[in-house]
Amino acid sequence: MQLEEVAQLKGLGGFKGLQQLCRGVDVGQPAATPRLWLRLCHAATIVGTVRIRTYELKPHSFAQPRPRPQGCHRARVALGGCGVLDLDSAEQSALHLAVLLHACVEHVARLLRTAKKPILYVGQGANDAVDELRALAEKANVPVTTTLHAMGVFSELHPLSMHMLGMHGAAYANYAIQASDLIIAVGSRFDDRTTGVLGKYAPLAKKAHEEGTGGFVHFDIEPSQFGRVINPSVAVAGECKGALQQLLPMVDPATASSPERTDWVAHCADLRKKYPFSYTPAPDGKLKTQSVIEALYQGLKVHSERMVVSTGVGNHQMMSCQFIRWTEPRSIITSGSLGTMGFGLPAAIGAQVACPDKMVVLIDGDSSFNMTLNDLGTIVENKLPIKIAIMNDFRQQMVVVWQELFFDGRKVATKNTNPDYVQLAQSFGIDSFRCTTTEDLPNAVQRFIDAEGPVLVDFRVVPDICLPMVAPGKGLDEMFLPGSITLGDEKPKMEGEAPS
Numbered sequence: 001m002q003l004e005e006v007a008q009l010k011g012l013g014g015f016k017g018l019q020q021l022c023r024g025v026d027v028g029q030p031a032a033t034p035r036l037w038l039r040l041c042h043a044a045t046i047v048g049t050v051r052i053r054t055y056e057l058k059p060h061s062f063a064q065p066r067p068r069p070q071g072c073h074r075a076r077v078a079l080g081g082c083g084v085l086d087l088d089s090a091e092q093s094a095l096h097l098a099v100l101l102h103a104c105v106e107h108v109a110r111l112l113r114t115a116k117k118p119i120l121y122v123g124q125g126a127n128d129a130v131d132e133l134r135a136l137a138e139k140a141n142v143p144v145t146t147t148l149h150a151m152g153v154f155s156e157l158h159p160l161s162m163h164m165l166g167m168h169g170a171a172y173a174n175y176a177i178q179a180s181d182l183i184i185a186v187g188s189r190f191d192d193r194t195t196g197v198l199g200k201y202a203p204l205a206k207k208a209h210e211e212g213t214g215g216f217v218h219f220d221i222e223p224s225q226f227g228r229v230i231n232p233s234v235a236v237a238g239e240c241k242g243a244l245q246q247l248l249p250m251v252d253p254a255t256a257s258s259p260e261r262t263d264w265v266a267h268c269a270d271l272r273k274k275y276p277f278s279y280t281p282a283p284d285g286k287l288k289t290q291s292v293i294e295a296l297y298q299g300l301k302v303h304s305e306r307m308v309v310s311t312g313v314g315n316h317q318m319m320s321c322q323f324i325r326w327t328e329p330r331s332i333i334t335s336g337s338l339g340t341m342g343f344g345l346p347a348a349i350g351a352q353v354a355c356p357d358k359m360v361v362l363i364d365g366d367s368s369f370n371m372t373l374n375d376l377g378t379i380v381e382n383k384l385p386i387k388i389a390i391m392n393d394f395r396q397q398m399v400v401v402w403q404e405l406f407f408d409g410r411k412v413a414t415k416n417t418n419p420d421y422v423q424l425a426q427s428f429g430i431d432s433f434r435c436t437t438t439e440d441l442p443n444a445v446q447r448f449i450d451a452e453g454p455v456l457v458d459f460r461v462v463p464d465i466c467l468p469m470v471a472p473g474k475g476l477d478e479m480f481l482p483g484s485i486t487l488g489d490e491k492p493k494m495e496g497e498a499p500s
């Protein structure tokens with residue numbers, strides 16, 4: 001079908017014609033007029049990977065997560081890896097479109113020059129843009145925090161790394177977000193567990209947005225994500241690798257060493273020192289999930305480059321993020337957002353089948369493991385050398401904490417009657433043993449790592465609360481810090497909704 005023919009078609013016909021015409025084009029709702037179609041077609045063929053959507057523009061409000069549309073319809077063309085354009089304001093020529101898309105990325109570069117306290121907030125959409133991300137962070141001297149799903153996309157051993165942010169993220173990352181005047185989201189969708197309550201989110205970035213000196217930049221391959229949670233100051237639609245490549249030469253290296261930027265980076269380093277991840281060790285040489293994960297990391301870190309960790313959902317999941325230093329992209333496989341318990345074992349199996357040369361480690365909670373433990377048979381059947389570490393506290397501890405804090409301590413259905421995991425694994429023919437004390441921990445970890453085939457260790461741990469914690473309704477900087485809260489009689493009474 002020729003361009004002109006497509007341009008005559010309205011609705012679904014035009015829609016399909018355009019899809020046929022342009023390989024790799026993702027077309028949203030049909031645009032209104034043939035003239036518009038023609039312009040879209042031109043743009044699509046010239047630029048290559050073009051995504052076409054019509055948008056309902058939303059009122060600019062940070063307080064409401066999903067503001068109601070104003071009924072103002074304008075077509076926009078979002079160009080793969082390059083930018084977002086309002087067709088209303090775009091000239092008809094495709095050349096002009098190409099120039100405009102460049103302008104979008106230039107706007108990001110300009111904000112990077114004017115902002116005093118930028119931070120990169122990185123999600124799993126950046127998994128394939130590791131080099132570009134590091135180059136950008138270094139060239140512009142910008143600290144980087146990641147989501148749960150993006151652990152290791154930016155090496156956590158890098159001096160600019162602020163590790164994971166959010167509900168159970170690093171206190172220093174959360175404070176940095178709140179103090180930042182330019183939040184550059186790359187491949188992340190501002191999940192509520194990373195923002196805290198929106199009305200209190202990033203006050204300085206909101207102010208800088210109003211003043212035009214900073215705000216929110218959103219790189220995302222899915223244009224419908226723009227404005228869903230945060231209305232971006234600049235939205236760059238498309239594959240972020242290409243967009244970052246385009247941005248890199250535009251970044252002014254002089255800003256990296258400006259006094260404001262170096263002060264900001266030094267401030268972030270101070271925050272890291274002042275608010276490290278920490279926990280209170282268990283008495284009498286008993287184990288805590290945190291101490292086991294710390295020891296596992298010490299033993300496993302020489303294998304970091306080939307390590308894949310999957311987890312269940314709960315405290316052990318969050319503590320894995322806190323106490324492992326992640327250095328490789330795609331090295332965590334975990335269920336975020338809905339957070340589905342039972343995900344860990346099948347995910348580990350998938351990872352090991354897909355990547356036979358990787359060392360696949362499952363760090364699971366007892367309750368999460370109970371959901372899919374029948375898949376131990378799958379491991380044996382397929383001769384998969386998966387290493388399973390169960391943080392066994394005989395309870396659904398993350399929910400126990402919520403019941404303590406939000407439901408007056410009414411604990412219901414959160415204690416487990418577990419099988420004997422060692423006997424269970426052995427009955428499948430899997431090497432298995434138990435570890436109950438800090439004294440036994442180093443040997444247990446070594447045996448776990450040295451095992452050639454599948455191995456399961458039942459780590460008996462004392463339950464704990466996972467801190468830092470941003471409670472529902474709170475701002476990111478209002479978190480409970482480690483040591484600030486216990487579950488005994490002194491526990492604070494919380495109001496409002498419980499987490500879910």
Ligand SMILES: Cc1cc2nc3c(=O)[nH]c(=O)nc-3n(C[C@H](O)[C@H](O)[C@H](O)COP(=O)(O)OP(=O)(O)OC[C@H]3O[C@@H](n4cnc5c(N)ncnc54)[C@H](O)[C@@H]3O)c2cc1C
Binds near residue numbers: 220222314
């Ligand atoms: C109990 C519990 C506690 C949690 N606590 C935290 C917490 O403290 N901190 C935290 O971070 N998370 C936490 N989570 C996870 C949280 O719910 C979200 O799942 C997570 O933050 C989302 O991460 P993301 O934005 O990287 O991934 P996604 O939600 O998958 O979003 C990825 C985005 O990237 C875009 N994208 C994909 N590919 C590309 C590409 N090539 N180029 C550009 N864009 C692309 C997608 O369109 C999407 O918008 C928790 C989950 C649970 C269950």
Ligand SMILES: Cc1ncc(C[n+]2csc(CCOP(=O)(O)OP(=O)(O)O)c2C)c(N)n1
Binds near residue numbers: 313317340366396
């Ligand atoms: C299928 C499913 N059911 C319920 C929940 C709610 N939930 C979140 S964490 C959690 C407890 C997890 O317990 P465990 O796996 O033992 O981890 P722990 O918190 O004890 O480390 C529950 C029940 C969920 N996320 N998924």
Ligand SMILES: [Mg+2]
Binds near residue numbers: 366392393395397
């Ligand atoms: Mg448990």
